[in-house]
Amino acid sequence: MDRRSYLKALGASGAALTLAGCSSNGGGNGTTTGSTTSSQQQTQIVAGTAPGFPPFEMIQNGKLVGFDIDLLEAVVEQSDGYTLKTWEQYEFGSLIGALTANKVDVLAAGLSITEKRKESIAFTNPYWDANQAILVRKGSSWKPQSLSDLAGHKVGAQSGTTGESQIQGLIENGTLKEANYNAYSNYVLAVTDLENGNIDAVVLDKPVADTFVSSRDVVISTVVETGEQYAFGIRKNSPDLESGLNAGLQAVRDNGTYADLKTKWFASAETTTTTTTSSENSSN
Structure with a gap:
């Protein structure tokens, strides 16, 4: 059908x-x-x-x-x-x-x-109700538990998303260096870079993170409560x-x-x- x-x-x-x-x-x-x-x-x-x-x-x-x-x-x-x-x-x-x-x-x-x-x-x-999640590679010893834990690491998100907004906030308050942020046209590319070790974490919507966890070598390290609605x-x-x-x-x-x-x-x-x-x- x-x-x-x-x-x-x-x-x-x-x-x-x-x-x-x-x-x-x-x-x-x-x-x-x-x-x-x-x-x-x-x-x-x-x-x-x-x-x-x-x-x-x-x-x-x-x-x-x-x-x-x-x-x-x-x-x-x-x-x-x-x-x-x-x-x-x-x-x-x-x-x-x-x-x-x-x-x-x-x-x-x-x-x-x-x-x-x-x-x-x-x-x-x-x-739809959603929050943000931080994805890391499966088996990684680094498990960030908050956005501030991203300091000093390479992080990715999709351009124009609320995940990117969270990262931009970290850059603006000095927690994250702008050089450590990679923007992507879509999250498939970001997660691929994460799996390949080119970045250390991806910030993205929780329901989308769930889907990647079910099919890729990544895990959710923590969920950031943002109370978003689609x-x-x-x-x-x-x-x-x-x-x-x-x-x-x-x-x-x-x-x-x-x-x-x-x-x-x-x-x-x-x-x-x-x-x-x-x-x-x-x-x-």
Whole structure:
């Protein structure tokens, strides 16, 4: 069964939600975002994401897949008045610019709600809670227990992320030398460098760290409580789209689709990570 058939099957029991469509102008790569299909009276929207953030968004066997991909598609299907036209892929640091330039209409990329980002864009209701984690190589004798323990070590993060913000804070207060920070276009590259010994630690979102622990030679040394929340990003002053996506989010929670997708993308990673980190912590 393909992903769209899977999502339709999961959402079949959800009640239809009536929404008024809205339209916006502008497009990228030959597409027009916010275009309306007159025969069905539905607004087509273009979604933007940044692969390399598993299991939220990644390329697998040449296809764009992940929790965020499935979730947004399910949300839009439950939001009468909207259809998803296509996905556009960017580096994470370019996503907000693509949104404000009307190249895409919605961002689904494990995007944390921050005050700085709220200066440029708006957010839907949150759909995920997250903290930051510090990854180190499996078998390493160095086990940092706080961000300040990163002093004197080479550290990596993905450009534009809240993980990078944590590291930039260390640089600004003098805890970490700027020369010891490596920025990456995605976390897959950062973790590869960690495994190869080119850096000593990676700071990244806990659920993504869980996924790497389940498949790579790395472990979570500690979790930094940051209380972040992920949401879909949209342009400011888009009340109809915001209402539509929020209604769709509630619908997929109510009909069980959200829980099914969480199990699909996170159950195996969480089980492996819990076992691994418990073993590591008990040895310290």
